[in-house]
Amino acid sequence: MSKYVDAHCHIEDKAFNKNRDEVVKRAKENNVIIITSGASFGGCVRALNCKRLYDIYLTLGYHPSRVNADDKIINKVYNLIKENEKEILAVGEIGMDVKIENIKRQEEIFKKFLELSKEINKPIVAHARGFEERIFKLSDQPIMFHCYSGSLELAKEIGESGNLISISTLVCFSEHHKKLVEKLDIDYITTETDSLIYLQ
Ligand SMILES: [Zn+2]
Structure with a gap:
């Protein structure tokens, strides 16, 4: 039987508390396999609980929209990931x-978690709008x-060098995303709902 993978969602989000x-x-x-993605300290804690409770898959990280948090919070997320590698x-x-302010600080935080991913030898899930x-x-x-x-050309380069392009529900109404799916090799495409979407 076919299985589907929701490669990126936020089932830990409080919006799902009721259902x-x-x-x-x-x-x-x-037959949908869920990979939920912690994106804040509280979100990571909840996502860990969801993994244990529902036997689903997990990634843990820190969303760039939280750029203004101080190092204390960022280190808490960092340590939580390390402890639960x-x-x-x-x-x-x-x-x-x-679309989010303070690009320099965003890059600094991104690099910190990138280093961590190397240290614990894990791939990364990137939120990279415009970058x-x-x-x-x-x-x-x-x-x-x-x-x-991003562009079709870059997507090809990304896929051909062994990475994955995850296509969200935008494919339902965006011509660009439809074209990406049409033209890219299916071997490096994943699908996701990104439920719940944080930002427009
Ligand atoms: Zn997300």
Whole structure:
């Protein structure tokens, strides 16, 4: 029987507090494998609990929208990931976003988690809106580009060098994303819902 993979979602988000059991049950009944992604300290703690409770897959990271947090919080997430390295498939989501302020600090935080991924020998899940090329150049770890929205040319380069392009639900209404799926080799495409989406 075919299995589907939701390669990036946020089932740990508080928005699912009311119906998380039901959502996970429905996914399992429909052969959907869930990979949930902690994106803040609280989110990472909740995501770890979800993994244990529902027997789903996990990545842990720190979303670039949280750029203004001080080092104390960032170190807490860093340590939590390190302590739970055996529980995770990858470090992420981590990255940079052109629509969020303080690019310099975003890059600094991204590099810190990138170093951690090397240390614990895990791939990364990158949130790279507007910085697809920069993240690709900065990283020497395998990457899954979550919710990829960059160019077709770069996507080919990314895929051909052993990384993954994850296509979100944007494919339902964006011509660019439809074209990406049409033209890219299916071997390096994953699919995701990104539920719940943090930012527009
Ligand atoms: Zn996400």
